[in-house]
Amino acid sequence: IMTFTKLNFTMSVLGIVIYVADIAADIWVTSNYFCEGQYSLGILTLVFRLLSSIIVQIFSYEWFKDDCGSPDPVKLNWIFLLHFLHGGIFTRYWFALKDGYQAAFKQNSSGDKLTGGPASIIHKRAIDAVTDISMLKVFKTFLETSPQLILQIYILMEHDKAAFSQYASIITSFSSISWSTLDYQISLRKSVPDKNQFSGVPPKLIYLLYKLFTLTSWILSIALVTLLNIISSIFLLIFLWTLGFSWTLKQHTTFCTSKRMEFLYRTVVGIILIFTFFNVKGEKTKMYISSYYAIHVLVTLGIMCVCLFWKTSVTEQLYFTFVSITIVLTLGLGIICLIVYNMVFHPTIYFKQESASDKVDGLAGEREKEEISRIRNFIME
Known part of the structure; x- marks a missing residue:
């Protein structure tokens, strides 16, 4: 049964805070490289950041188009503009937090588990929004964070000296990469009703x-x-x-x-x-x-x-x-x-599989299977 809890909402808020902090850290590191005259390292950092961001924006925008079906052209143009300005993740966080707040604090799904009513729909929308963000963050992690981490370690070993902040940054990066894969695994399994939950x-x-x-x-x-x-x-x-x-x-x-x-x-x-x-x-x-x-x-x-x-x-x-x-x-x-x-x-x-009686069936079940077709077969292990 798909439910978006208050803890899920809190984690989403924390996620956007971390995302903003990550952007600020990249800007700080890049500016330090340029100020110290290490232009090649500064350019490499920018390249990793911009390339990963462009790819993430492309996927995010295409997913918006796929999910909308026959969208309002004006609305789609605004979404395209936001992604062109590299605001795709922020746009998705806005929808995730909006639906997540309603699901966690305003709705009660207990009475609609088998009917596919409004409460269960808003819970599913919130979970799917968070799942898409998680997958986009996995893309960003391996397109940007991992190459930058290799670069950091290479610089550390090449010069054989570093400040405490560099060691802390490397340890944090390793933990961040690992956590992003775990977060994606949890979110994706939660969004697929017929998969055993990762709890x-x-x-x-x-x-x-x-x-x-x-x-x-x-x-x-x-x-x-x-x-x-x-x-x-x-x-x-x-x-x-x-x-x-x-x-x-x-x-x-x-x-x-x-x-x-x-x-x-x-x-x-x-x-x-x-x-x-x-x-x-x-x-x-x-x-x-x-x-x-x-x-x-x-x-x-x-x-x-x-x-x-x-x-x-x-x-x-x-x-x-x-x-x-x-x-x-x-x-x-x-x-x-x-x-x-x-x-x-x-x-x-x-965990044991949930019994068939606990699953949504009928037309609601068919609709749910169609809605999750994009992510149902992509489970990271």
Whole structure:
């Protein structure tokens, strides 16, 4: 049963505050780079920020068009203008908070669970709005935050000195990336009625640790490659993106309503797959996820061997021992958390399916299935 609670509303308010703070932090970091004469770093930061923002605005605007069906041209023009000015997320937060406030504080869905009445509809609208925001934030995370984090770590290791604020920023970035994947998983499962809900502290904690540890190990590994040779790092990332993009092509994804948007979606998923596993079809993934992390383990071991035997100047640095131990330890802990999650805490195991009598049926059920067609098959694992 889909309900948008007061806690969900509070988290949405917190989400927009964090989003604004993130923009302010990017502006502050970029201005510092330019003030210190590090123009290349400032330009790179701006490129990551603008590119991710443009892609997010494109997806957001196309989703608005898809959801409206036959929209008012004047209203659509205003929405286009807001997205052109990079205000797409703010526009979505406005609708999410407006519907969320009504659902959490003004409506009572208890009497409309089986009828699909106005209360349940407003709850669903609020949940779907938050789910779309969560997915857009996942896109932003892997298009902007992850590359910037690799850049930060590379600068830290290259100069072998940093302020406390840089260490704090790196730790915060790792946590932010992991949290965005968890938030998306929770929001998406909540928006799909026939999926087991992602609730309870133990499953969320294990899932968060699995993402945090595997992402930490992998990003540190890429940073090491970048330190060895920037060109080699670029070729590695392009190769991994090609594998991820090819896999999405083979999966014949149907996420978008147009071919050009589907191509863009597959391109973005290919980038996400560089950093973490992304289930693009909502199908059983044991074989795929096992293969994915087996490749990660082999590539990580290969990177460590190259560091040890190819460029001794890197291994002589004080940070190398600490980084190497962190890579191996977090990779091992991440794999262990993944195994524990899938064997014990996965929603299909940890929670029983709701009985058929608790589900919406009839015309309301058919309508609900149509409305969630965009996101129902895209469960991140």
